[in-house]
Amino acid sequence: MHTRRQTLTFSLRALLTTVAASATGFWLVRRRWMESQRQAEIVRRVEELGGVVGYAHEWDNDADRGTGLPTPGPAILRRILGEHFFFTPNIILFDESTVCTNELPAIDELSTLTQVAFTNCVNLDDRIIDVLVQLPDLRVVTLYGTPITYDALFRLKSLPRLEMLHVPHTRLDGKSAAQLSVLFGADTVSWNDDPLITNADIFTRMPDGGEPSAATEAAN
Numbered sequence: 001m002h003t004r005r006q007t008l009t010f011s012l013r014a015l016l017t018t019v020a021a022s023a024t025g026f027w028l029v030r031r032r033w034m035e036s037q038r039q040a041e042i043v044r045r046v047e048e049l050g051g052v053v054g055y056a057h058e059w060d061n062d063a064d065r066g067t068g069l070p071t072p073g074p075a076i077l078r079r080i081l082g083e084h085f086f087f088t089p090n091i092i093l094f095d096e097s098t099v100c101t102n103e104l105p106a107i108d109e110l111s112t113l114t115q116v117a118f119t120n121c122v123n124l125d126d127r128i129i130d131v132l133v134q135l136p137d138l139r140v141v142t143l144y145g146t147p148i149t150y151d152a153l154f155r156l157k158s159l160p161r162l163e164m165l166h167v168p169h170t171r172l173d174g175k176s177a178a179q180l181s182v183l184f185g186a187d188t189v190s191w192n193d194d195p196l197i198t199n200a201d202i203f204t205r206m207p208d209g210g211e212p213s214a215a216t217e218a219a220n
Contacts, residue, residue: 033081038109040084045105046092054091054115061090061114061139088112096120101127108134117142117166120196126152133158142166145196150176157183166190 043053057069071078073086089110100123107113108131116132118124119142129152132141138159148170156162165184168191172180177191 033085036082036084036087039087039089040082042105042107042109043084043089046107049099049103049105050094050097051099052091052093052095053089054093056088056090056112059091090114091116093117094119094121098123101125101131104128104131107131111135112137114138114161115140115142117144118146119143120145122147124148129153129155132156135159137161140164140166143170145169147171150180153180154183162188164188164190168192168194169196 046053057072058067059065060067071083071086073081073083078086090112092107092110092113092115094117096119099121107116113135114137116135116138117140118128122145124143124146126149128143128146128148132138133155136159139161140163141156141159142164143153144166145168148167150172153165153167153170153172156165162184165180165188167177167180167189170191172191174193177189180191181189
């Protein structure tokens with residue numbers, strides 16, 4: 001049978017444990033909230049520059065298709081904590097952008113990114129690699145039509161999960177592209193010297209209504 005003193009001691013210990021657990025939970029929620037606010041700011045800046053951000057609940061990387069999943073998190077908590085508290089950004093895309101490397105926000109802080117694509121971004125330079133090597137979960141990197149050199153691309157070997165490196169129309173030539181394929185594996189590196197194609201090229205070759213012209217079909 002417990003004495004009154006033992007009961008009081010047990011109750012105080014339980015109270016202190018509960019308080020400590022609550023404080024830890026609050027600290028974790030606050031830290032995640034602060035991270036989500038920073039994430040939201042980086043995403044906003046990317047979109048202002050013309051980039052597109054995708055999220056893990058929207059796209060299945062393994063199946064390479066949309067998930068059809070609803071927005072994560074209870075609606076009431078999304079209103080209180082913000083949507084980015086529940087969002088996991090995993091894709092960033094820039095297409096035919098004039099953005100420079102030093103204009104980009106700190107996308108290296110988005111550690112959940114698995115895919116980045118900079119296509120026909122002629123003002124990027126090798127410094128973009130300084131950003132990409134800090135994203136260890138990257139699986140797909142596309143630098144089509146950007147002036148990236150072999151020496152910079154060589155550094156992407158440090159990415160432990162890289163599965164695809166798409167680098168046509170960079171500063172690679174046939175010889176350096178072959179060297180890159182040996183370094184990463186032929187199944188990883190995608191390179192060719194076919195004519196550079198931009199969205200503007202595609203649209204100027206399409207008649208009204210959006211159907212491909214005879215010239216487009218012949219080219220394909």
